[in-house]
Amino acid sequence: MIQFEQVSKTYPGGHQALSQVNFQVKPGEMAFLTGHSGAGKSTLLKLISLMERPTTGRVLINGHDLRKMSASQVPYVRRDIGMIFQDHRLLMDKTVFDNVALPLIIEGYSVQEARKRVHAALDKVGLLDKVRHYPTMLSGGEQQRVGIARAVVTKPPILLADEPTGNLDPKLSMEIIRLFEAFNQVGVSVLIATHDLGLIARLRYRTLTLREGRLIDDGLQPEAQP
Amino acid sequence: MSLLFRNREIEKGASQRLKLSPARRFVMYWVHHVQQGVASLGELTRNPFASFMTMAVLGLSLTLPTTLYVLVKNTQSISAEWQQASQITVFIRDGVKPAAVQTLQQTLRLNKKIAAVEWVDKAAALQEFREKSGFGEALDALDSNPLPDVLLVTPAQQFRSSEAAKRLLFELEQNPEVAYGKLDVQWLTRLHALLGLAQDILGGLALLLCLAVVLIVSNTIRLNILSKKDEIIVMKLVGATASFIQRPFLYTGMWYGFVGGVIAWCATSLLLWWIEGAVTRVTDLYQSQFNLAGLTLSEMLVVWAFAIGLGLLGSFLAVRRHIKMIEPS
Ligand SMILES: Nc1ncnc2c1ncn2[C@@H]1O[C@H](COP(=O)(O)OP(=O)(O)O)[C@@H](O)[C@H]1O
Ligand SMILES: [Mg+2]
Numbered sequence: 001m002i003q004f005e006q007v008s009k010t011y012p013g014g015h016q017a018l019s020q021v022n023f024q025v026k027p028g029e030m031a032f033l034t035g036h037s038g039a040g041k042s043t044l045l046k047l048i049s050l051m052e053r054p055t056t057g058r059v060l061i062n063g064h065d066l067r068k069m070s071a072s073q074v075p076y077v078r079r080d081i082g083m084i085f086q087d088h089r090l091l092m093d094k095t096v097f098d099n100v101a102l103p104l105i106i107e108g109y110s111v112q113e114a115r116k117r118v119h120a121a122l123d124k125v126g127l128l129d130k131v132r133h134y135p136t137m138l139s140g141g142e143q144q145r146v147g148i149a150r151a152v153v154t155k156p157p158i159l160l161a162d163e164p165t166g167n168l169d170p171k172l173s174m175e176i177i178r179l180f181e182a183f184n185q186v187g188v189s190v191l192i193a194t195h196d197l198g199l200i201a202r203l204r205y206r207t208l209t210l211r212e213g214r215l216i217d218d219g220l221q222p223e224a225q226p
Numbered sequence: 227m228s229l230l231f232r233n234r235e236i237e238k239g240a241s242q243r244l245k246l247s248p249a250r251r252f253v254m255y256w257v258h259h260v261q262q263g264v265a266s267l268g269e270l271t272r273n274p275f276a277s278f279m280t281m282a283v284l285g286l287s288l289t290l291p292t293t294l295y296v297l298v299k300n301t302q303s304i305s306a307e308w309q310q311a312s313q314i315t316v317f318i319r320d321g322v323k324p325a326a327v328q329t330l331q332q333t334l335r336l337n338k339k340i341a342a343v344e345w346v347d348k349a350a351a352l353q354e355f356r357e358k359s360g361f362g363e364a365l366d367a368l369d370s371n372p373l374p375d376v377l378l379v380t381p382a383q384q385f386r387s388s389e390a391a392k393r394l395l396f397e398l399e400q401n402p403e404v405a406y407g408k409l410d411v412q413w414l415t416r417l418h419a420l421l422g423l424a425q426d427i428l429g430g431l432a433l434l435l436c437l438a439v440v441l442i443v444s445n446t447i448r449l450n451i452l453s454k455k456d457e458i459i460v461m462k463l464v465g466a467t468a469s470f471i472q473r474p475f476l477y478t479g480m481w482y483g484f485v486g487g488v489i490a491w492c493a494t495s496l497l498l499w500w501i502e503g504a505v506t507r508v509t510d511l512y513q514s515q516f517n518l519a520g521l522t523l524s525e526m527l528v529v530w531a532f533a534i535g536l537g538l539l540g541s542f543l544a545v546r547r548h549i550k551m552i553e554p555s
Pocket of ligand 2: 041
């Protein structure tokens, strides 16, 4: 589903954020990406969503080489990827409904056509009653769930999350992870970047560990490895 | 349509749209655009002051060339009229007998190039001058009449252009009785040169003002874009194409032109009304009737189309440059 082949990324200025990264996430797999701050987790996710391009090596999604994607094709690639951010990136002057409907509107849905799907997505994250609210009226955990609803409303085959639990307490964090598990169970490939090792330790998922841009571990849990 | 996943479930909205007939899809396309256009009208009210300033600048900038255009147009029609009425004043040599003058008058009347010949008798002219000028006694002191006989020749319709009239004048001067003739074409030539100059200035001015308008609209749209930077980033993150993001800004530019065009109409009419007052005071002095012709309907539409075009062009330039530069990171 997602495949990295000898991927290196050097930012302008010379900092090497990733070096020689190889791994593969299979269809329907759920995996964590971890490492200290600055290890290159966000960079790795940005290479998948084409916010950055690799310096060398190649990234493939479903067998398609992303190097071949032109600037005008980038939006269409992103429509196949649901993205979730630590700061959730909601539009604060739009209602929850408008925020979640945005990806559908972009795909050419009318508001009426979008309504059913938006409600379904909000129902899944348990926020159906907040549809008319503005994000500022919601708690941090609720805002994050609106971000998740927006990411899944088009039912993309891939979900990427960058520190989705960064600002949340352990209980709320676990709720968010459970949501990802639910999407994973219906066949979505999920890759979650987090430095919250405590959270991962309680779960049994494949964990990719980065250190200074190198993939040093591709096992179950960092603690379980020697 | 999914680029990476060939068999990804086709979305409900899209599949429904595929079933629509081409005619209905065409209608839906326009309905969609009109909806978006109206929605972007709402955007203008979010920043009413800046929007209004831009529209006003656009409208007022177009007012100046439009007004100049109307004035040049009017001057052209006046000069055409004056040219039509051009007369040749033929001065008769001193000492030519009145009978000879009469013969000449009759000969000229038979000339096909000439519509009318009026003889201003020198005795009658002196009498009139004596009565009107108040120099009666001074004139009495003269032993002979200093005024020449004059024939006022009106060329026939086809010979009234300044070129033909000049040739006719030359022909008239060949008569032995004629001292010289005078066709006041010089002022006509000057007027034409002036009109040509005015047109050139108008062209240059219009070009500069249009450029200024495009830059101003482009700058306002640029500020609009920058103030929506976060929204644009989010839209790009969830897969919006550049054209989708651009569209509302292009509509905004179109509205600037739409309203700016109407402002240009109003301001031009106001300015022309004001100028007409001044012109009427002048023409009243010359006891001539004069009506300033305003913008015709088709000219108004051209101004409007121009305003909208400039608004679109300005926003297009801003959108081209600035939406590309906003990228999620
Ligand atoms: N746009 C950028 N330009 C230059 N350096 C960057 C840029 N983005 C990230 N980096 C650097 O790359 C390294 C990896 O960053 P990042 O992928 O954000 O790490 P993580 O998400 O694991 O904290 C860091 O040292 C960071 O300073
Ligand atoms: Mg990061």
